[in-house]
Amino acid sequence: MTPTIDAKQFCSLTGYTDPFHRRIAKEGWFPEPIRGKYQAVAAITGMFKYLRQRTDDPIKKKNGELKNDILQHALAVKRRDYIKSTDVQRDLTRAIVAFRTRILTIPDAQAPRLALTNDPHEIKEVLRTEIIDALKDLARHNYATEEPDPAPAKP
Structure with missing residues (x-):
């Protein structure tokens, strides 16, 4: 049992x-x-x-x-699905420097033309057009294919 x-x-x-x-x-x-x-x-x-x-x-x-x-x-x-953070940082730095440089050239390039007008709408339109053109130029650029800069210039 x-x-x-x-x-x-x-x-x-x-x-x-x-x-x-x-x-x-x-x-x-x-x-x-x-x-x-x-x-x-x-x-x-x-x-x-x-x-x-x-x-x-x-x-x-x-x-x-x-x-x-x-x-x-x-x-x-192995598939290289990841991107190294140093590569991202380098490319982002290049893009920011290019953006800053391009935007800062607008006042110097347009100052003589804008000095001749007193119409705020015309000034606004000229600046808007220049900024849009600058952004389009920057969007077309491939920053990842550039050779690395020795050291970015400090303002």
């Missing part, structure tokens, strides 16, 4: 309720109780297996996710 354990004793031993035990017994972790009694060895062994599996799964899942992330990163590096 197999030793049995009363449902109440099993609950006090595990700290779980009888409905919980019955649910995991139905899931197949250990035999279901007969008249409120569990097969002691099978129930306790099954409970240990259930608890071990439950605590291992999140760790295994997280570990798998991390390994997947590492593989995805390595693949992206």
